[in-house]
Amino acid sequence: MRSQLSAxxxxxxxxxxxxxxxxxxxxxxxxHPMAMFLNTLSKDGKQQVTFRSAAxxxxxxxxxxxxxxxYTYDDTVGYRKETFLKGSTLAKAMKKYR
Numbered sequence: 001m002r003s004q005l006s007a008x009x010x011x012x013x014x015x016x017x018x019x020x021x022x023x024x025x026x027x028x029x030x031x032h033p034m035a036m037f038l039n040t041l042s043k044d045g046k047q048q049v050t051f052r053s054a055a056x057x058x059x060x061x062x063x064x065x066x067x068x069x070x071y072t073y074d075d076t077v078g079y080r081k082e083t084f085l086k087g088s089t090l091a092k093a094m095k096k097y098r
Contacts, residue, residue: 050065052090053090054090056094056098057097057098058073059073061094063088063089066087067086068084068088068089069085070082070083070084070097
């Protein structure tokens, strides 16, 4: 019994060490305004943030659990908030603005 447990523990250790490390999606650099925006979204790390985003033409969409914020491109500032679609999904918002 002891040899079986040792073999199982050895197999698990070898399998765990052979697995590739999780891939990070974090970019190598983040502009200061973006870092501050992400900090604000997570309320200084007190709230976990999950979002998706997409861009179509001159519109940028940011989906959060509560809805989708729609931004439109402005030459002077980049993307400016246009509206918030409460309860909407990214797919619905993108379809609306196509």
